[in-house]
Amino acid sequence: MHTQLDTLSLHESLESPVIESMNFLNEVSQRFPDALSMAAGRPYEGFFDTDDVHEYLRLYESHVRAQSGGDEQQVRRTLLQYGRTKGIIHDLIAKNLATDEGIEADPESIVVTVGCQEALFLTLRTLRRDDRDCLVAPMPCYVGATGAAALADMRVLPVAEHSAGIDLDDLIRVVTEAKANGLRPRACYVVADFANPSGTSLGLDAREALIRLAEEHDFLILEDNPYGLFQAPDAAPTPTLKALDGDRRRVVHLGSYAKTGLPGARIGFVVADQRTTSADGRTTLLADQLAKVKSMLTVNTSPIAQAVIGGKLLAHGCSLRAANVRETELYQGNLRHALDELARQFPTGRRPEVTWNTPSGGFFVVVTVPFPVDDELLMHSARRHRVLWTPLHHFYGDGRPRRQLRLSLSYLTPDEITVGIDRLADFIREQCDVQSLQKGIS
The missing domain is CATH 3.90.1150.10 (Aspartate Aminotransferase, domain 1)
Structure with missing residues (x-):
């Protein structure tokens, strides 16, 4: 039956x-x-070549071999065994962020994830303590963000968006009303460059103002940046929110190599260098807390898939803008x-x-x-x-x-x-x- x-x-x-x-x-x-x-x-498929996958794997294999002093057992273990929960290419991602985005990130503050979607879920699941916790997001919004919030049992408070991106006045209103109603806005999700679906971008003044508001109203900014590299070659890139977050208190940076690397590798990451303090006074990185959740979700991100992206980074001097x-x-x-x-x-x-x-x-x-x-x-x-x-x-x-x-x-x-x-x-x-x-x- x-x-x-x-x-x-x-x-x-x-x-x-x-x-x-x-x-x-x-x-x-x-x-x-x-x-x-x-x-x-989806990214354009005309430039895909399966031969690149083999080349990138060999490059990363050589990289590990050089780092281990030629220890072949270490090479096999790194690529083929269960890997470190926070990832094995965190150092290369840190170099990539410094090269392309001007983001100075401690490699230990980076968690390598199964696409940016897992990075979103890990962050929201970690921030959601009880029913009062909520996510603020401009509407229209990428469905992966609101979908991850739904899976994490976190309500989403919509904020208006105009032609210049998220409406900061409406953001203040929404956050203020939420607090008055006993809610805790924990974070604001935003795509500052060429948002999905609207294509809007935040100017420099708006980015700096958003970080000030996050400090004033005590919420984090979840910055998703899948499209930032794809702008006119002669245009001066606007600094990311993470690059502008000088004291590393407010911006959690979410990234993906689906658009700039290989979508089939399913490699994303999160930079979470905020400090968390436990009841006994010990401090750890927020990234370490995310890794605890990941260890019970996907255990670790495929080392072979990481090696492919790591090899592509090595092949291009850790610059995907150049690649x-x-x-x-x-x-x-x-x-x-x-x-x-x-x-x-x-x-x-x-x-x-x-x-x-x-x-x-x-x-x-x-x-x-x-x-x-x-x-x-x-x-x-x-x-x-x-x-x-x-x-x-x-x-x-x-x-x-x-x-x-x-x-x-x-x-x-x-x-x-x-x-x-x-x-x-x-x-x-x-x-x-x-x-x-x-x-x-x-």
């Missing part, structure tokens, strides 16, 4: 719209393989091409009135249309017009249709972008005609 489980008896996060989003979007792509996908925020020159050029070219194609299809002053934002880097463009878009319209677009995109309601987590959709440009060639936007334009015009007909009937 089989026991049938009631879904209401399972963890409540499993019924969250946010948790459903990832699966739904993946399933739509599988259901409509002939549809051109402008939905997936991603051709990728950056491609993403920048795709972004410019998509904006040109949108302007060609939807000239200013002509109907239908369609607008879009103009980020200076990253993977995404948000398009505003004259009608609400939902998952049903997405499936219609895939079935009839053979183009996929992402309804923006997935990044709010409430299931309420909005007049916006996200286009992802990273995975495509310029020709595919032209085809995709042509198909999208046909879909938008069709839906505008449907709306006009419905209004005429009513």
